[in-house]
Amino acid sequence: MKLPAKAAQPNSENLPFFEGAEKGDLVLPRCDDCDFVIWFPREICPECGSQKVSWFKASGKGSIYSSTVTRRIPGGWSKVTPFVLAYVELDEGPRVMTNIVECDPEHVSIGDRVEAVFEEATNRDGESGPPLLRFRVTES
Ligand SMILES: [Zn+2]
Numbered sequence: 001m002k003l004p005a006k007a008a009q010p011n012s013e014n015l016p017f018f019e020g021a022e023k024g025d026l027v028l029p030r031c032d033d034c035d036f037v038i039w040f041p042r043e044i045c046p047e048c049g050s051q052k053v054s055w056f057k058a059s060g061k062g063s064i065y066s067s068t069v070t071r072r073i074p075g076g077w078s079k080v081t082p083f084v085l086a087y088v089e090l091d092e093g094p095r096v097m098t099n100i101v102e103c104d105p106e107h108v109s110i111g112d113r114v115e116a117v118f119e120e121a122t123n124r125d126g127e128s129g130p131p132l133l134r135f136r137v138t139e140s
Contacts, residue, residue, distance in 0.1 A: 001079065001080045002080070002119070003077070003080050003083055003099055003119075004076050004077060005120060007130055008129065008132070010130055014040070014041040014042060016029070016055040018130040021118050021133065022131065024118050024131075026058045026059075026090075026116045027057055027058070028055065028090075028094070029041055029043060029054070029055050030054055030056055031045035031048060031050050031052070031053055032052035033048055033050040033052055034047055036093075037058075037090070037093045037094050038094070039095070039096055058090060058092050059091050059092065061090070061091050061113065061114070061115050061138075062090040062096075062113075062114055062115075063089050063112065064087070064089075064108065064109065064111060064114060064137075065086070065087040066086065066087045067084055067085065067086035067109070069083070069084055069108075070082060070084075082105040083105060084100040084103060084105045084108050086099070086135070088114055096133070098133060100114065100134070100136065101135070102136040102137075103137050107140065108140075112137045112139065113137070113138050113139035114138060115136060115138050116134075117135065118131035118132065118133060119132045
């Protein structure tokens, strides 16, 4: 069953990320001064404070850095257990908290190779919003 997907609210600082997501591309900011790849998407470098960033198309690939299986949870998510919450370390460096989808939760492991998938997301009124970044395992 599909995990709930709440649409994000794009703003002027992260718009390139969401425009990329609409096309299925993972677009991230990189600091022009120190080359740090920034997550979550914003136009200020958390490493050096520079506000000079350039957006680039990332590979969308990474590895599972850590993961946990949620088997019981109250509320709307109770219908979709078990599911995997993970930190994915992108090949470009950042670690992203995310869900691993299209998987057998019992067979997701640290080090598994993953790729970005963008899932349809809806807002409070049930209208569709920018797709949500999640990951699926490509190699365990
Ligand atoms: Zn920087």
